[in-house]
Amino acid sequence: MKISAQEEYGLRCLLQLACLPGTASLTLPQIAEREGISVANAGKLMWLLNKAGFVQATRGTKGGYSLARPAEHIRLSEVIKVLDEDEIGNHCESYTGVLEKCIHKGDCGIRPVIVGLHEIVQEALSQITLSQLVGDEAQVDATFHQIKRFERKLGQESLRN
């Protein structure tokens, strides 16, 4: 259960644009250099982000990428969904709709876990916007901290019952 390279670097590249003042833009070589990845790799990531409507690309001299909408309105959950290709579970087709292929069919003990994890992660990410990542790092920490504390309390309660 870990973030993929595509998710991590895609998010990082997007964050570079969010850091800029106003609606400024960066070229592919600039983004690549700031993230320490190749231009080709950055190109592929930015292409995905462009296709999904998070960034605006301009070709030609003076071209580059800029955010397509304000950083305050870009939730991490949306970004991750696009970079992740939004698949959950690996081989159990029960979740993705093709029920027949899965040996576990209806009575699959770990299905609620896989689905549940995916949901709480998405929900947590939907609480965080790009703009929080650039300036308000403390708020990001606070959000996760509160969730963690609630989870721990939940565990203690179920222990008492």
Added chain:
Amino acid sequence: MKISAQEEYGLRCLLQLACLPGTASLTLPQIAEREGISVANAGKLMWLLNKAGFVQATRGTKGGYSLARPAEHIRLSEVIKVLDEDEIGNHCESYTGVLEKCIHKGDCGIRPVIVGLHEIVQEALSQITLSQLVGDEAQVDATFHQIKRFERKLGQESLRN
């Protein structure tokens, strides 16, 4: 952000043992057949689970695998940690200790997100035991549902501020 094949199938194989009455055991071919994977693949997964102390292996005729401790005392967080090799983050070495290699060093905007996600997932998984997965599926659902509801409430509150 998805569960790996090793995590998913390792957990599934372990669950097969947890489903058995008492301290009964299963052989590798039996586990493989029940999970629809090859015997070789099941062998590797069970070897990992054995090394980590979750199952007990007996060789020779009448051999097989059984749980090394009661299903009530095996938390999903522990199992996943072993199957996952417990790594978080992909390329940013800031998290794993080798600080020098990472271009982002201290001022890394998405670090709190990666670390935070890992922590809330681990915390959620630590609330769930193997025994809950075999019988008490409703409780598993309930746990995740409560977390999700709290996260949503959190979001609404931060909206009001």
Added chain:
DNA sequence: TCAAATCTTTACTTTTTTTTCAAGATTGGT
């Protein structure tokens, strides 16, 4: 109009992960 700078797209290569194979080691039964 042309050249330089830039993004776009497809195909290819490399690396990592997953799966399989094969030989070894241990146990139980005869």
Added chain:
DNA sequence: ACCAATCTTGAAAAAAAAGTAAAGATTTGA
């Protein structure tokens, strides 16, 4: 003692993911 059933282990093959390369398309400005 021997054989059959079983787990163990390391290496190899296959598949998937990540990263690279190259040719194409668009824009700006001289």
